Amino acid sequence: xxxxxxxxxxxxxxxxxxxxxAAWSRHVVLRAPRLCLDDREAKQEGLTDSFAxxxxxxxxxxxxxxxxxxxxxxxYATEILAHEIGHHVLAPSNLTxxxxxxxxxxxxxxxxxxxxxxIANLFTDLVINDRLQRSAGLRLAEVFKKVNQGxxxxxxxxxxxxxxxxxxxxxxxxxLVESALSxxxxxxxxxxxxxxxxxxRNWLEGAAKFAMLMLxxxxxxxxxxxxxxxxxxxxxxxxxxxxxxxxxxDSGDSQPLVHPSRDPEITGDxxxxxxxxxxxxxxxxxxxxxxxxxxxxxxxxxxILRAAGVTLSDHDIAVAYYRERAAPHLIRFPxxxxxxxxxxxxxxxEPWQMGESFDTIDWLQTILQSxxxxxxxxxxxxxxxxxxxxxxxxxxxxxxxxxDSSGSMPNPxxxxxxxxxxxxxxxxSALRAGAxxxxxxxxxxxxxxxxxxxxxxTDLVMRTLISYYGGATQxxxxxxxxxxxxxxxxxxxxxxxxxxxxxxxxxFDRDERGNSxxxxxxxxxxxxxxxxxxxxxxxxxxxxGNFPFANRETLIRARDELDVxxxxxxxxxxxxxxxxxFAKRVYEPARSxxxxxx
Numbered sequence: 001x002x003x004x005x006x007x008x009x010x011x012x013x014x015x016x017x018x019x020x021x022a023a024w025s026r027h028v029v030l031r032a033p034r035l036c037l038d039d040r041e042a043k044q045e046g047l048t049d050s051f052a053x054x055x056x057x058x059x060x061x062x063x064x065x066x067x068x069x070x071x072x073x074x075x076y077a078t079e080i081l082a083h084e085i086g087h088h089v090l091a092p093s094n095l096t097x098x099x100x101x102x103x104x105x106x107x108x109x110x111x112x113x114x115x116x117x118x119i120a121n122l123f124t125d126l127v128i129n130d131r132l133q134r135s136a137g138l139r140l141a142e143v144f145k146k147v148n149q150g151x152x153x154x155x156x157x158x159x160x161x162x163x164x165x166x167x168x169x170x171x172x173x174x175x176l177v178e179s180a181l182s183x184x185x186x187x188x189x190x191x192x193x194x195x196x197x198x199x200x201r202n203w204l205e206g207a208a209k210f211a212m213l214m215l216x217x218x219x220x221x222x223x224x225x226x227x228x229x230x231x232x233x234x235x236x237x238x239x240x241x242x243x244x245x246x247x248x249x250d251s252g253d254s255q256p257l258v259h260p261s262r263d264p265e266i267t268g269d270x271x272x273x274x275x276x277x278x279x280x281x282x283x284x285x286x287x288x289x290x291x292x293x294x295x296x297x298x299x300x301x302x303x304i305l306r307a308a309g310v311t312l313s314d315h316d317i318a319v320a321y322y323r324e325r326a327a328p329h330l331i332r333f334p335x336x337x338x339x340x341x342x343x344x345x346x347x348x349x350e351p352w353q354m355g356e357s358f359d360t361i362d363w364l365q366t367i368l369q370s371x372x373x374x375x376x377x378x379x380x381x382x383x384x385x386x387x388x389x390x391x392x393x394x395x396x397x398x399x400x401x402x403x404d405s406s407g408s409m410p411n412p413x414x415x416x417x418x419x420x421x422x423x424x425x426x427x428x429s430a431l432r433a434g435a436x437x438x439x440x441x442x443x444x445x446x447x448x449x450x451x452x453x454x455x456x457x458t459d460l461v462m463r464t465l466i467s468y469y470g471g472a473t474q475x476x477x478x479x480x481x482x483x484x485x486x487x488x489x490x491x492x493x494x495x496x497x498x499x500x501x502x503x504x505x506x507x508f509d510r511d512e513r514g515n516s517x518x519x520x521x522x523x524x525x526x527x528x529x530x531x532x533x534x535x536x537x538x539x540x541x542x543x544x545g546n547f548p549f550a551n552r553e554t555l556i557r558a559r560d561e562l563d564v565x566x567x568x569x570x571x572x573x574x575x576x577x578x579x580x581x582f583a584k585r586v587y588e589p590a591r592s593x594x595x596x597x598x
Contacts, residue, residue: 003037009065010035013077020081023136024089033061033081042067052080052233054087056095057241061085072146079138086128087234091203092120096243098234099308101207103246103253103296106307108211112218116211117307119218121234122161123210126196127203130168141169144176151227156185157217158227163189168196188213191260191267198266205252209260238309246301247324249294295325299414318413319462326424329580331587334433345385352379396435397495397530397586398454400483401426403465404500406443406473412466419499422535422575423465426497428458429583436492437461440479443469445512448476453483454494473503477511477520484524495530495586499575501537505551508558525562533565534558535578542568 013035021028036042042064047053051067054060061084068074092098101120106113133140144165148154154162154177162177167189181189192213199206260266296304302317312320352361354376362382370378403419412420427437436454439461449467451460484491498504508517525532534555542549543556558564567578 006037006065006069009069009074010037012074013063013065013081016077016081020078020085023078023082023132023138024085028085028089030059030061030085030088033063033084036062036064036066038066039064046236046239049229050231050233050235052084053235054084054233054237055239055241056088056092056098056237057239059088061088072149073143076139076143076146079132079140079143082132082136082138083125083128083140084233086132087124087237090131091124091127092234092237095238095241095308095310096245097204098237099243099246099304099310100250100252101204102307103249103304104204104208104257105211106304107253108208108257109215109218112215113303113307115218117235117309118228118232119211119214120207121232122214122228123196123207124203124234125231126161126164126168126192126210127200129165130196130200133169141165141171141176147227147230148176154179154227155217155221157214157221160185160189160192160214160217161228164192164196167193185217187261188217194266195260208252208257209263209266212257213260234309236309238305239311242310242312242320243305243308244324246304247296247321249296254294295416297415298322298412314413315463315466318466319459322412322421322424322466323428323462325421326428329425329429329576329583331429331432331583334587347383347385349380350383352376352381356381395492396430396433398436398438398492399426399430400438400440400454400494400496400528402440402442402475402496402498402500404443404473404498404503405441405447405467405469406503407470408473408501408503409468409470411468411470413468418572418575420465422499422579424462425576425579426583427461427465429587431456431458431461433587435587438483439464440476441465441467441469442476442479443471443473445474445476445478447471448479450479453487453489454491473500473506475504475507475509475517477507477509477515477517480507480524481511481515481520484527485520491527493530494528496524496528496532497535497582498533499535502549502551502555504534504536505554508554521558522562531563531565533567533582535567535569535575537570537572538568540568540570 014032017032021030034045036045036047042048042062045053045062046055047062047064051064051071051073053062055062061081063080063084065074068080073080087093092101098120101124102116105116105120109116109119129140132138144162148162159177159179159181163181163185165171166173166176192210195206195210195213199209298318298321301321302314305312305317305320310317349362349365352366352375360381361379365382366373366379369380373379401423403423409419410417423439427439430437436456438451438454440448440450441464442448447469449464451457451464455461498507506517507521510516511520521532536555539549542552543559555566559566569575569578
């Protein structure tokens with residue numbers, strides 16, 4: 001097709017955009033679509049296998065006009081554009097709901113979770129197209145006829161999908177699908193039609209039921225039908241965005257999922273009876289086990305984001321996961337305190353500018369300046385000063401966190417790591433209070449990842465927190481020595497906090513230079529001046545002598561001689577409670593001054 005004809009086609013499609021918007025509502029406002037003239041231009045936008053796509057992050061619609069022309073769809077501008085708009089205004093409409101639907105659909109597709117994005121797209125397309133065909137009077141059935149022309153092998157899933165449209169729109173059998181369906185497939189097409197109608201206003205609840213219905217047909221079409229891939233316009237819907245609220249599973253993920261053939265809301269049969277064929281084909285319940293209770297594991301979180309088209313690295317996904325998990329436990333944002341004033345002091349007047357509060361205008365001085373008031377030109381406001389009060393300014397305590405990453409700890413990028421979550425709560429709270437933070441994740445003497453000194457870069461802190469080694473346990477004394485003994489920079493009051501088990505006692509071994517760990521730690525505490533806390537997973541009565549414990553004397557000496565606070569936990573999950581309480585006690589805005597934790 002010539003460049004000139006493609007340009008003319010682009011103009012016609014651009015003119016159809018207002019009509020496509022009006023198919024939903026005259027109040028809908030979206031940015032103009034990106035109409036690509038060739039495959040190269042479409043690929044630059046991220047559009048490859050389909051002729052259209054959306055991006056939820058920037059509310060974009062992208063069309064490959066060259067592919068539209070090849071498929072003979074150039075005369076259906078309003079229909080296709082209105083369909084893409086429907087993804088923005090109806091289903092999924094936002095990235096969070098898109099990710100939530102994928103989570104539910106994945107649970108309904110055991111062993112075939114990789115196809116969840118395509119199934120989610122097919123279901124939302126059904127909801128959107130049914131509304132446009134019936135309520136807006138658009139020619140969606142003709143679009144399907146065009147796309148289906150010349151296709152000899154469409155697959156069991158696609159045939160069932162087209163038959164569902166015939167039932168939705170009361171079309172004559174064979175209008176969209178030429179192949180005859182089995183009795184079982186006919187029944188499933190009817191159930192799919194009922195799901196679309198029943199959940200038209202609550203599509204998220206129907207997504208997993210639709211997926212359960214499609215599972216056996218998806219298994220027959222191992223790679224998924226090619227036509228379904230051509231219609232997959234939400235493949236990259238999450239590009240450039242990041243949904244919120246996914247680290248915690250919602251209530252719908254934990255409820256038993258009833259197969260549509262056994263759901264009285266779908267079948268209308270309150271007795272719950274089914275035919276023998278349905279009994280063999282449909283399990284009563286789909287198990288929906290959520291590891292870790294109602295909390296998703298990091299690897300599950302990442303799989304959902306990738307299925308939604310979110311383009312983040314494994315590291316960035318883990319950072320997002322722990323930031324979201326930590327958020328409910330952080331301290332409040334501090335209010336900046338000012339020294340108490342003895343009395344306001346008038347210090348003259350200054351021009352009042354447009355945009356400032358009208359309450360600040362000094363009308364008497366304004367009239368004395370000029371009897372003709374022109375806002376922003378002749379208006380003035382009083383300037384007030386304050387006498388210095390006696391309240392001292394508070395300085396937040398810096399935090400130096402050491403997190404054990406030996407083989408006894410889980411990989412935070414794959415599984416939920418409470419030491420990492422506790423570190424995130426502590427560090428983000430400290431940063432929020434205005435303190436600087438240093439993080440060291442360690443396993444062996446030469447296996448340690450640290451931030452470059454004390455920093456206030458949230459991303460850098462979080463990226464360091466999710467590091468992992470999984471080796472033997474040996475505290476990296478060189479890190480402690482370089483930070484507190486060899487550095488010439490002055491160190492503000494700093495608290496040292498260690499999260500580990502009894503492996504923390506390797507802190508008191510000798511370093512590679514023969515220096516005693518006791519001497520190094522004592523010197524570090526003297527320079528930091530903020531004290532230290534050991535948060536350790538230890539047995540009960542570790543300090544009583546009732547049970548054999550090789551490192552008891554070492555820990556007791558650290559507690560008694562160096563005044564180290566030892567906080568014992570029974571389970572790693574208790575770290576969350578400790579971190580929340582520690583952050584509140586040390587960094588809560590109500591705290592008038594900073595010092596070593598009690």
